[in-house]
Amino acid sequence: MQITSLTFVGFVVIALVIYYLLPHRGQNYWLLLVSYIFYISWSWQFALVLIFMTLINFILAYKIKGGEKVSKGILWTGILLNILILAFFKYSGFFVNSFILLSTRLGVSTQAGGIHILLPVGLSFYILGSISYLIDVSRGQVQPVSDLTDYALYMAYFPKLLSGPIERVRTFMPKLLQPRLVDNKMFTNSLILIVIGVVRKVVIADTLAAMIPSEAFQTPQAFNTLNVWAWLIAYAFSLYNDFAGYIDIIRGVSGLFGIELSVNFRTPYFSRNFTEFWNRWHITLSHWLRDYIYYPITRALMKRSKKQYNFMTIVIPPIVTMLASGLWHQASWNLLLWGGLHGFYQVVERIPSLWRPIISPDKLPRWRQILSGLVVFFLAILAWVPFRMGLSVSLKFWERLFVFTNFRFREWRIIIISLLAIGLDAILYFSRDEFVFLRWPRPMRAALLAMAVIIIFLVTRADTGLGFIYQGF
């Protein structure tokens, strides 16, 4: 059930009507039921995996905090179990196929024909949620959830199930346990998010994606440099608006149920350094990686050294964290390269901290902020190359970007839509308020809504029909 389909709209409407009529406890049971119905619409086998993971982690949390003493052994068993399950579904193909490739190159013949296991949609996201729960329980930051249905709802809650945001039990469970209220503000904010999300997905992301020829990411050397740059920019904005649009829609849908989901994107292409970028792009994943990988490694390294900023604490944490991020997205060498690049960017940014204090970007002169923003954008889109393509094609793509052929340029449509995307984000960035449109005069709001409806209607007459990119992770 795609969230931009009429089936999903009907599903949400029916779920909402019954939800509003139920008392609080009944609402949780109802949400759990509709969440599983939603998940089963993708595959009943996926639902079985989810049930298994729910039960396992629910029990493990109790075992970790069973007595006065926290059981570190059970904690690590739980973490490893979650990782193994993720690895089985997500990475077994990669390792087996890599082994086959290596064996072939070494002249050792193998009979294996590769391996293909269907990855349950959303597994990568809810496994991180499970791991964070176990760790937070062991740290005493949250008590084990006493009611299985509440924990099952945390795991299966349908708006966030497929592609996040990655919610933590300690912040999300209170929202499930307290009575919800959908007042005028929550209702209007939710509708705004849904409209903005649909514009991002349908008008910007799908349109830009349709403008990129498939051969561009297969044989980039066949095209001229300026067009290749245009397609890379189109991909960058398409990827961002696809995911951000999805998150906006499901945050809006969740808001109609009275449950606020975390903000996951905050105009990342306006970032002035990569620390800021990763506080604006896929925020819940970044913060998960920061809290459970980056900080623990940094703390461990700092115990070995008296200085807070030394070479090891500058290099190892960001590299390891971003490699983990790459691996989480997909088990492939090109995603590891993508992660490694971002790790490298952060290392380079932090090297000056060895001899002077870190300066916040807000304190920089305006011209330096703009320059920094352009550099960050430029480097970020270069890193999207291995995110999108295999290793060998990535090298060819980079080569085409910097070895100029002729200067013929025909992708003016990409420039126009990209400017629209930048304009939308500029409004949100400078106002620092994702609901800024609500403060505009009534006629302007009405005109904007009218234009959005007309443009969405017209753009959807074309036969694009693209899914959501991040549902593949």
Next chain:
Amino acid sequence: MSAILLGKCYLMTGIRRIISIKSSTFRVIKLSIWIPILAILFVLVICGLAEATIRWVVVNTNYHESPSKGFDRYILELKLNRLDNLVEDLGHVDVIFLGSSMVHRGLDPKLFQREIYTATNHTITAFNLGIPGIKSKDAASIARVLVQKYKPKLIIYGISVRDFDGQYEATGISDNPWMRYELGYFNLDGWLRDKSLAYQYYLVYRNWMKVDFDAQIRQRQYYDRVITAKGFLNKDDVLQEDPQAWKESAIKSYENYFLDLSYVNAVEAILQLQEQGTKIVIVEMPVQNVFVQYYPHQWKDQEQFIQAIQTVVSSFDTQFLPTTGIVTLPENGWYTKNHLNSIGANVFTHWLAYQLVTSTTIVQALIAGK
């Protein structure tokens, strides 16, 4: 009766109880409806201005690009446009040729009109609605719309083995919102496609974001230039492609051919339209004998197809005109081994007109009805 009244009473009580339940969660009160109302007004104003502008431009300038109903197959909508113009000018259309690309290239309506006039001294209006790629299920939907909208006196449906090939799905023309609207399933999109010129012209460019948009528009404009006012592709060309490559491609495309009875049933659906006053004649579109060799069971497939159609047609008061082994066509009359060019169409149209005049009472009935 009292049981029914009692049931209604309980139902109304239940409904009142549900309505009176106050939700503890949904506390939206006095939500301003001004924004949606203003937005609707803006939409109406913008659409109105766009419509007025486009209509003014089309009427007062030399802008003659054909509008669109949003079909993937622009030859279909170019021809529907021309048919609309023809009916608007003359008030009626008498004969419509319907079928695939074989009809698109193989039946000349202008020549057909001339042949009928020569034989009967009566003027008729004919139109070619051959659409490349359609199958019999698509033709059935199109035929329904033709009969409802244009009420032709005669539809000549040209068929061949490919129209009944179960390997391939129908094109989905009937899923088009305008088609569904014309077939009686009201939908806003279909209504707009039928009534709004601004929307129709937007639909011409609706794929503006697609990579092959320029090529699509060029091809659309090319067909807009070459298709005649009566819907015919009047070209005497021969396909310039390596014969061996073409042969391999043709064999491959029929590799897993089988006669799909659901497609044969679609012919029956077309014939049933005779109840609405339109005569239907089925004619086999000619192919070169060598082409039959490309079917997996060669002449057996050909015979099976002929027999299936004859069986269906026998239940109706109409004619099926087979052509294999009957019509002789010149060697330079072929675009491909299963498509005529204008030279071949000339001969075949003459033959068809002659058959209809001499061997059937259809043309007499057609003229009598005028």
